[in-house]
Amino acid sequence: xxxxxxxxxxxxxxxxxxxxxxxxxxxxxxxxxxxxxxxxxxxxxxxxxxxxxxxxxxxxxxxxxxxxxxxxxxxxxxxxxxxxxxxxxxxxxxxxxxxxxxxxxxxxxxxxxxxxxxxxxxxxxxxxxxxxxxxxxxxxxxxxxxxxxxxxxxxxxxxxxxxxxxxxxxxxxxxxxxxxxxxxxxxxxxxxxxxxxxxxxxxxxxxxxxxxxxxxxxxxxxxxxxxxxxxxxxxxxxxxxxxxxxxxxxxxxxxxxxxxxxxxxxxxxxxxxxxxxx
Amino acid sequence: xxxxxxxxxxxxxxxxxxxxxxxxxxxxxxxxxxxxxxxxxxxxxxxxxxxxxxxxxxxxxxxxxxxxxxxxxxxxxxxxxxxxxxxxxxxxxxxxxxxxxxxxxxxxxxxxxxxxxxxxxxxxxxxxxxxxxxxxxxxxxxxxxxxxxxxxxxxxxxxxxxxxxxxxxxxxxxxxxxxxxxxxxxxxxxxxxxxxxxxxxxxxxxxxxxxxxxxxxxxxxxxxxxxxxxxxxxxxxxxxxxxxxxxxxxx
Numbered sequence: 001x002x003x004x005x006x007x008x009x010x011x012x013x014x015x016x017x018x019x020x021x022x023x024x025x026x027x028x029x030x031x032x033x034x035x036x037x038x039x040x041x042x043x044x045x046x047x048x049x050x051x052x053x054x055x056x057x058x059x060x061x062x063x064x065x066x067x068x069x070x071x072x073x074x075x076x077x078x079x080x081x082x083x084x085x086x087x088x089x090x091x092x093x094x095x096x097x098x099x100x101x102x103x104x105x106x107x108x109x110x111x112x113x114x115x116x117x118x119x120x121x122x123x124x125x126x127x128x129x130x131x132x133x134x135x136x137x138x139x140x141x142x143x144x145x146x147x148x149x150x151x152x153x154x155x156x157x158x159x160x161x162x163x164x165x166x167x168x169x170x171x172x173x174x175x176x177x178x179x180x181x182x183x184x185x186x187x188x189x190x191x192x193x194x195x196x197x198x199x200x201x202x203x204x205x206x207x208x209x210x211x212x213x214x215x216x217x218x219x220x221x222x223x224x225x226x227x228x229x230x231x232x233x234x235x236x237x238x239x240x241x242x243x244x245x246x247x248x249x250x251x252x253x254x255x256x257x258x259x260x261x262x263x264x265x266x267x268x269x270x271x272x273x274x275x276x277x278x
Numbered sequence: 279x280x281x282x283x284x285x286x287x288x289x290x291x292x293x294x295x296x297x298x299x300x301x302x303x304x305x306x307x308x309x310x311x312x313x314x315x316x317x318x319x320x321x322x323x324x325x326x327x328x329x330x331x332x333x334x335x336x337x338x339x340x341x342x343x344x345x346x347x348x349x350x351x352x353x354x355x356x357x358x359x360x361x362x363x364x365x366x367x368x369x370x371x372x373x374x375x376x377x378x379x380x381x382x383x384x385x386x387x388x389x390x391x392x393x394x395x396x397x398x399x400x401x402x403x404x405x406x407x408x409x410x411x412x413x414x415x416x417x418x419x420x421x422x423x424x425x426x427x428x429x430x431x432x433x434x435x436x437x438x439x440x441x442x443x444x445x446x447x448x449x450x451x452x453x454x455x456x457x458x459x460x461x462x463x464x465x466x467x468x469x470x471x472x473x474x475x476x477x478x479x480x481x482x483x484x485x486x487x488x489x490x491x492x493x494x495x496x497x498x499x500x501x502x503x504x505x506x507x508x509x510x511x512x513x514x515x516x517x518x519x520x521x522x523x524x525x526x527x528x529x
Contacts, residue, residue, distance in 0.1 A: 164369075164371070164373045165373065165375060165376070167331065167334070167369070167373070168369070168373045168375060168435075169375070169385075170331065170334070170362065171329065171331060171362060171366070171367040171369075171439075172362070172366075172385055172386040172389060172438065172439070172442055173359050173360070173362040173363040173386065173389055173390070173442060174359075174385075174389050175359055178389060182385070183375060186376075186377075187376055276377065277376050277377050278376050278377070278422050278424060
């Protein structure tokens with residue numbers, strides 16, 4: 001017997017609505033908990049002062065700086081490399097065994113657990129290249145870790161640019177490089193930016209790989225060779241070692257807010273690009 | 279009449295099949311030459327050889343000669359970039375670049391290294407005027423070209439090609455997707471433009487060929503069936519095939 005399509009339709013609507021509410025609900029609960037537990041302990045002093053007594057007192061200024069340095073530098077390193085690779089794969093080579101191998105490698109790298117990147121970074125950068133626990137080792141490891149995301153999202157974005165636009169560009173006597181930089185990349189920019197934002201999220205939230213490479217010393221990193229601590233690592237250590245749950249939640253809240261802040265800026269940039277190239 | 283482009287015994291192979299079977303034709307300076315013929319006649323392939331856009335296809339082999347002002351454009355050493363500065367193209371579908379009207383027109387000149395705002399302004403205005411589009415867009419030069427109507431977009435594409443200051447303009451069925459009014463505007467523009475440019479118009483609209491071209495060529499199955507003055511071709515064709523095509527018996 002066939003069920004009345006109207007009833008199926010209503011049912012589908014109810015089920016889908018429930019699923020959506022459920023998903024958003026979980027998010028809201030997580031954020032609410034962080035806000036409720038963290039907000040009372042946040043003030044300007046918490047943000048701008050140095051941690052004292054392993055973080056039990058004082059603020060998290062050093063870890064904010066540590067996070068900013070790590071994320072900014074690893075994105076700065078990985079973006080040109082990743083976008084360049086994506087341009088090479090889509091515009092400068094034909095589909096072949098070679099590109100398939102590269103693509104397979106990239107896909108595989110994207111699925112590796114971060115602790116393995118951490119281990120690699122520890123063995124290679126920290127020990128072998130004698131960098132020690134340092135911002136540099138952390139940046140290099142993080143850059144390698146986010147590279148697959150940037151390559152994949154950039155490649156998809158570049159592939160989505162209509163072939164017609166390239167043809168027109170060539171017909172107006174553009175070279176390949178001019179076509180890539182003036183037509184392909186502007187059109188692909190929003191997609192590429194999405195990849196960068198995902199990567200920022202990953203770098204901001206990473207702990208395992210960071211502890212292995214950048215270390216967790218609670219001080220202000222003054223050079224690339226200094227060890228340092230990011231907010232995520234700080235949160236982990238505060239909570240894990242039972243140093244201070246209040247400070248841990250306060251850190252978590254700042255972490256969430258900074259990701260929100262980054263996203264708002266990224267969307268602002270994205271809209272500017274879209275407005276110019278549409 | 280000066281010969282602008284001399285095509286001699288041109289053959290084009292796509293894989294195993296022969297698309298052009300030995301074409302020989304002279305295209306004259308400052309004239310509109312029409313290439314007509316049914317789908318698969320090879321007329322579009324022919325013009326994509328003239329601007330070397332065919333090089334973006336794979337599995338292509340070309341034999342024969344194409345000379346423009348005496349130099350062979352099929353020569354492997356020829357610089358395709360400078361060739362495409364001399365030979366502009368308007369495609370069948372209007373393809374505005376995703377940016378403003380102004381930036382679309384300025385794209386070619388910018389590639390040629392022109393940066394001064396005043397020079398670009400002049401080129402943009404001149405090109406749009408020549409394409410009979412200026413009056414419609416002069417107040418929205420900085421809005422997106424994608425917001426223009428189809429007919430306006432195609433005239434934008436024509437203006438964009440004009441802005442690169444080519445010697446030859448190839449139009450590949452430029453009016454195939456346009457309404458009669460837009461088509462009339464393009465035709466009007468072309469009739470003015472032939473004073474400055476050598477124009478090749480590919481079309482399977484015989485009435486359009488009759489209206490605006492000076493010379494017409496009829497292609498069929500990769501062969502040039504007949505070529506001569508448009509008047510002669512449409513009033514007294516030598517070949518039966520040409521006559522049948524013009525009269526709409528096939529196509």
